[in-house]
Amino acid sequence: MSIFVDEDDASTDTKKFMNYVKQSSVEYFNKGVYGIGYRVKIDNPIESKYNVLSLNNTEDSIKCSQLFVKLVPILEENDNEYTHNFVSSILEMEATPSNDFSNEIRIQTDVYKKTNKNLEAVCPPIVYSNILNNTQQRSRAVKLLSTMVNQMPNDENKIFLARMRNMYEGDRSIKLGVIAMSFAENYDTLRNVLGRTKSKAQKQFYQYLAIYEMLRLYDIGYLHGDYHTDNILINTKYKYNYLTGNYLGRSLIIDYGMAFKNKHVDNSLSSSQKMHIVTQEKQPQTGMNAYTWSNYNWLLKFLQEEGPNLNTNLDYLQKNIGGFQEKMIQKINVKYPGLMERIRIINDSTYRGSVLKGGRMLLDKGMITQMEEIEKPSKLMNVTENQMTKQVMKSSDQENDTLALALNESVTEYEITDEEFEQIFNPSGMNMENVVNEYENTIQEGIMILNGEDMNGGKKKGYKKSSRKVQSKKRGKKNKKKTRNHAKVRVKCGGQKKTKKRVVFAECMSDSDCTLDKPECDEKNNICVQKMRFYGGKTKKRALKKKH
Numbered sequence: 001m002s003i004f005v006d007e008d009d010a011s012t013d014t015k016k017f018m019n020y021v022k023q024s025s026v027e028y029f030n031k032g033v034y035g036i037g038y039r040v041k042i043d044n045p046i047e048s049k050y051n052v053l054s055l056n057n058t059e060d061s062i063k064c065s066q067l068f069v070k071l072v073p074i075l076e077e078n079d080n081e082y083t084h085n086f087v088s089s090i091l092e093m094e095a096t097p098s099n100d101f102s103n104e105i106r107i108q109t110d111v112y113k114k115t116n117k118n119l120e121a122v123c124p125p126i127v128y129s130n131i132l133n134n135t136q137q138r139s140r141a142v143k144l145l146s147t148m149v150n151q152m153p154n155d156e157n158k159i160f161l162a163r164m165r166n167m168y169e170g171d172r173s174i175k176l177g178v179i180a181m182s183f184a185e186n187y188d189t190l191r192n193v194l195g196r197t198k199s200k201a202q203k204q205f206y207q208y209l210a211i212y213e214m215l216r217l218y219d220i221g222y223l224h225g226d227y228h229t230d231n232i233l234i235n236t237k238y239k240y241n242y243l244t245g246n247y248l249g250r251s252l253i254i255d256y257g258m259a260f261k262n263k264h265v266d267n268s269l270s271s272s273q274k275m276h277i278v279t280q281e282k283q284p285q286t287g288m289n290a291y292t293w294s295n296y297n298w299l300l301k302f303l304q305e306e307g308p309n310l311n312t313n314l315d316y317l318q319k320n321i322g323g324f325q326e327k328m329i330q331k332i333n334v335k336y337p338g339l340m341e342r343i344r345i346i347n348d349s350t351y352r353g354s355v356l357k358g359g360r361m362l363l364d365k366g367m368i369t370q371m372e373e374i375e376k377p378s379k380l381m382n383v384t385e386n387q388m389t390k391q392v393m394k395s396s397d398q399e400n401d402t403l404a405l406a407l408n409e410s411v412t413e414y415e416i417t418d419e420e421f422e423q424i425f426n427p428s429g430m431n432m433e434n435v436v437n438e439y440e441n442t443i444q445e446g447i448m449i450l451n452g453e454d455m456n457g458g459k460k461k462g463y464k465k466s467s468r469k470v471q472s473k474k475r476g477k478k479n480k481k482k483t484r485n486h487a488k489v490r491v492k493c494g495g496q497k498k499t500k501k502r503v504v505f506a507e508c509m510s511d512s513d514c515t516l517d518k519p520e521c522d523e524k525n526n527i528c529v530q531k532m533r534f535y536g537g538k539t540k541k542r543a544l545k546k547k548h
């Protein structure tokens with residue numbers, strides 16, 4: 001597939017994004033194997049042309065006063081090996097093929113729109129994405145990088161980005177992938193949130209929030225494929241359901257670089273059956289699942305611990321979230337008639353109307369028809385308030401407390417007052433008509449410009465096996481199946497004597513991730529996993545075959 005690379009000077013979406021960056025401070029956020037993330041905060045939110053809506057808004061979140069911007073070096077697999085090595089030696093990052101880059105964007109946008117029926121999508125919306133050209137005369141890649149460098153404080157991160165800019169000046173064949181999404185304000189990773197929460201019940205609740213969103217993803221036809229606790233965000237203050245007190249909170253799922261199609265969409269399955277599939281299903285390129293990759297183990301452990309409570313608790317949570325959303329939507333319909341209809345039209349739109357290009361296709365049509373199973377919130381919506389019961393969280397400040405979501409006293413009917421509604425939905429009294437106009441533009445522009453020709457007649461998008469050998473994490477994890485190592489080593493399982501067991505050697509995602517120096521064993525599935533060694537950004541050798 002060829003990708004449209006933005007060569008067009010008049011491209012308003014790129015201009016709009018550049019203007020935003022020029023008026024912002026840029027702060028380094030994180031660096032992965034394939035991309036580097038920045039927080040871009042506009043000095044004066046009024047100047048922001050991006051508007052994003054949800055059911056809980058603040059003026060800053062509506063005006064999208066901060067963006068999370070991911071920069072991704074783009075090279076095709078068959079591009080010069082020398083250039084690939086050039087990128088990894090300078091940035092200690094691997095380049096991504098444009099096809100894989102566009103898949104991440106396509107899936108995230110699809111997920112956003114398909115789960116946004118009640119203004120509560122599973123992921124943040126992409127407000128701008130593109131592959132920027134790097135031509136001699138007028139390189140948009142260099143221009144963006146220079147602008148970002150200018151807006152950064154003088155520290156080592158600025159030096160790094162300047163080095164990246166110099167690399168683009170030095171080799172014109174490297175392109176720059178950009179994904180900008182609304183910054184998830186007041187969210188932190190599930191890993192951090194669990195790390196600082198003492199109460200066991202509260203920890204359980206946050207994991208339920210994550211699973212709730214994973215199930216929504218499941219229902220619209222996707223499996224995330226990389227559900228470690230840094231790819232799940234939690235806002236512990238978000239008003240998302242009827243429950244009060246300790247039951248505030250909301251989760252978002254990010255990073256769709258390894259997401260894949262769910263072939264098991266079936267409404268008759270229970271939540272625990274669906275989650276069983278989530279943990280079982282192997283990510284197509286890596287061949288890994290929760291049983292073989294310790295980063296996903298939190299989920300397995302949680303599901304095992306919750307056992308029979310899982311379905312009842314999730315059902316209860318779904319009812320309380322659904323009931324609350326229904327109430328909020330009713331209020332919106334009274335206060336802002338026509339607004340929800342407009343938003344649902346945006347959610348359903350497939351094409352991007354661009355005056356400049358005569359209409360660009362928003363999403364891969366083939367993909368959409370494959371993903372026909374659209375989220376059906378009706379199950380949630382049919383819940384009446386008197387079915388709601390009041391929550392009980394037993395002594396949540398004790399460490400050994402337990403969550404008892406569903407075992408509850410019965411109902412106090414909860415009416416959202418007009419005042420409370422305004423506080424949650426439109427606390428700064430903004431003109432919602434204007435906000436929705438801008439929101440519409442924002443969502444339409446979020447999509448990378450894909451070549452219409454390929455969309456209509458070209459190859460089906462998908463996870464083509466890559467021929468390139470230097471591939472690892474995520475987009476490039478494709479060859480892992482081949483490189484994964486199996487061996488029998490002596491390990492101690494469940495207090496027994498050390499016995500010889502099969503160990504899968506898994507690759508590490510980063511230096512910090514590569515901490516497993518002994519095999520981790522899952523006796524039920526008779527499998528042990530040990531990480532490979534990680535040197536300077538790459539998995540190089542088989543890990544320590546320690547004698548136990």
Ligand SMILES: Nc1ncnc2c1ncn2[C@@H]1O[C@H](COP(=O)(O)OP(=O)(O)OP(=O)(O)O)[C@@H](O)[C@H]1O
Nearest residue numbers: 031032033034035068124181182183184230254255
């Ligand atoms: N929209 C967002 N708002 C706030 N923080 C975000 C957002 N997206 C990502 N983050 C933060 O940045 C971290 C890394 O983002 P992400 O998972 O998308 O990239 P990555 O895994 O480092 O990169 P890649 O997989 O492309 O190599 C997340 O763990 C999260 O803390």
Ligand SMILES: [Mg+2]
Nearest residue numbers: 032230231255
């Ligand atoms: Mg990630």
